[in-house]
Amino acid sequence: MDLTLKIWRQKNATDRGGILTYKVTGVSPDSSFFEMLDMLNQQLIEGNQEPVAFDHDCREGICGTCSLFINGRPHGPKRGITTCQLHMRSFSNGDTIYIEPWRARAFPVIKDLIVDRGAFDKIIQAGGYVSVNTGGIPDANAIPVPKFNAERSMDAAACIGCGACVASCANASAMLFVSAKIAQFDYLPQGKVETTRRVQAMVQAMDALGFGNCSNMYACEAECPKEISIANIALMNRNFLKAKVCAEKEG
Amino acid sequence: MNNRLLKFASIGKKVTMGLAGLFLILFLLVHLGINLTLIRNDEGEWFRAASGFMGSNYLVKVFEIVLGAALLLHMILGVILWFENRMSRPVRYFRTNRSDTSFLSKYMFHTGVVIAVFLVIHFINFYFVKLGIVDPPPGVDTHDFYTMARLLFTNPVYSAIYIVALILMGFHLNHSFQSAFQTLGLNHNRYYTLIKRMALVYAVVVAAGFILIPVFYLIKY
Numbered sequence: 001m002d003l004t005l006k007i008w009r010q011k012n013a014t015d016r017g018g019i020l021t022y023k024v025t026g027v028s029p030d031s032s033f034f035e036m037l038d039m040l041n042q043q044l045i046e047g048n049q050e051p052v053a054f055d056h057d058c059r060e061g062i063c064g065t066c067s068l069f070i071n072g073r074p075h076g077p078k079r080g081i082t083t084c085q086l087h088m089r090s091f092s093n094g095d096t097i098y099i100e101p102w103r104a105r106a107f108p109v110i111k112d113l114i115v116d117r118g119a120f121d122k123i124i125q126a127g128g129y130v131s132v133n134t135g136g137i138p139d140a141n142a143i144p145v146p147k148f149n150a151e152r153s154m155d156a157a158a159c160i161g162c163g164a165c166v167a168s169c170a171n172a173s174a175m176l177f178v179s180a181k182i183a184q185f186d187y188l189p190q191g192k193v194e195t196t197r198r199v200q201a202m203v204q205a206m207d208a209l210g211f212g213n214c215s216n217m218y219a220c221e222a223e224c225p226k227e228i229s230i231a232n233i234a235l236m237n238r239n240f241l242k243a244k245v246c247a248e249k250e251g
Numbered sequence: 252m253n254n255r256l257l258k259f260a261s262i263g264k265k266v267t268m269g270l271a272g273l274f275l276i277l278f279l280l281v282h283l284g285i286n287l288t289l290i291r292n293d294e295g296e297w298f299r300a301a302s303g304f305m306g307s308n309y310l311v312k313v314f315e316i317v318l319g320a321a322l323l324l325h326m327i328l329g330v331i332l333w334f335e336n337r338m339s340r341p342v343r344y345f346r347t348n349r350s351d352t353s354f355l356s357k358y359m360f361h362t363g364v365v366i367a368v369f370l371v372i373h374f375i376n377f378y379f380v381k382l383g384i385v386d387p388p389p390g391v392d393t394h395d396f397y398t399m400a401r402l403l404f405t406n407p408v409y410s411a412i413y414i415v416a417l418i419l420m421g422f423h424l425n426h427s428f429q430s431a432f433q434t435l436g437l438n439h440n441r442y443y444t445l446i447k448r449m450a451l452v453y454a455v456v457v458a459a460g461f462i463l464i465p466v467f468y469l470i471k472y
């Protein structure tokens with residue numbers, strides 16, 4: 001396959017950046033999207049040019065590091081996969097492919113296609129955990145967890161924190177991410193006890209970091225590589241309301 | 252100050268906007284009910300009685316203030332959220348987003364602006380006349396809303412504007428109905444399909460109901 005690539009190049013965080021055009025030839029339809037980019041980078045290195053910087057790690061869809069906005073969609077044209085799981089057979093010979101970084105005020109570009117997703121870590125630090133006391137090992141079956149809850153919790157916990165929800169959202173809202181991180185604990189008795197505090201702290205952190213407000217367009221759900229449901233956002237909203245309206249004030 | 256603003260979180264704003272919207276949604280049903288009496292062949296007897304009641308009852312006057320407040324709140328929050336959302340992506344994509352979203356949800360702000368503009372026209376035609384800010388059409392009594400409505404609906408230009416505005420409002424309502432429930436946290440597998448269906452039925456009934464009236468007048472006169 002022969003392809004034309006239009007890639008966002010930006011030297012560093014303060015550089016203005018712009019789209020540059022590259023050609024790659026002889027790409028196998030069986031190769032992955034990243035192998036195609038590796039080919040391009042090899043070409044650039046041999047031509048004494050700076051290779052394109054992009055994030056990747058596991059290359060098997062579990063770490064959430066990869067983050068490319070391909071032809072107007074995060075993680076490319078296919079549903080339910082990450083960029084590292086995308087293969088060139090999803091494109092045709094002669095295609096022009098636009099590759100851009102995630103765009104959001106809360107995700108500043110560091111270089112080329114790499115953005116700083118530290119904002120997600122700050123939200124997690126605000127409350128995305130379960131407080132555990134040290135001591136003897138508790139009996140695994142001491143606290144009953146209904147199967148339905150266990151499954152819903154696991155579905156939410158599938159979120160790999162890649163940021164595709166923010167990238168696809170017209171408002172650059174992080175609500176799908178935050179709600180998944182709240183729901184994974186809220187469905188379990190061990191996590192539920194802290195929901196009131198957690199939901200307020202995490203929403204406050206999310207707002208302070210400059211993410212937009214959800215306007216219920218659901219692009220996030222359509223683009224999420226782990227197909228996290230927007231029902232989690234409703235769960236977060238009602239827990240937030242409960243915390244603000246029904247819960248007793250602590251301290 | 253900053254702290255206070257922060258306390259009024261994104262979800263707080265959205266919930267307030269949704270609640271105000273739901274109130275407006277209920278009001279529209281009342282308004283539609285009254286307007287539909289216009290197509291009764293009674294020379295406006297029922298319509299005059301209904302608008303007379305709305306203009307004189309004290310409970311309705313209280314309701315009117317709440318309604319105005321809800322409308323203002325809904326619009327102000329809509330504009331604030333829209334600005335915040337635009338600011339959250341200072342550098343835009345080169346290739347615009349092609350994500351799979353419902354078409355209408357993207358244009359809530361735009362359809363909202365159209366409705367606001369239509370409301371201004373609507374207020375000049377009716378509400379401001381009642382308040383005495385605007386003069387009624389020549390030869391018509393300040394309280395004779397039936398004749399005012401009939402004059403407008405027999406005017407094809409006004410009717411065309413009215414129909415277009417109402418179709419756009421139908422789009423706005425369809426998304427807003429289910430959107431409000433999602434924001435209030437009432438969206439999960441128990442309600443999802445029901446709410447979606449109700450949203451569609453509500454939007455079609457309200458838009459078609461209002462549009463029926465100018466169509467009726469254009470055909471009859």
Ligand code: FES
Nearest residue numbers: 057059064066084
């Ligand atoms: S590189 Fe790990 S998910 Fe794509």
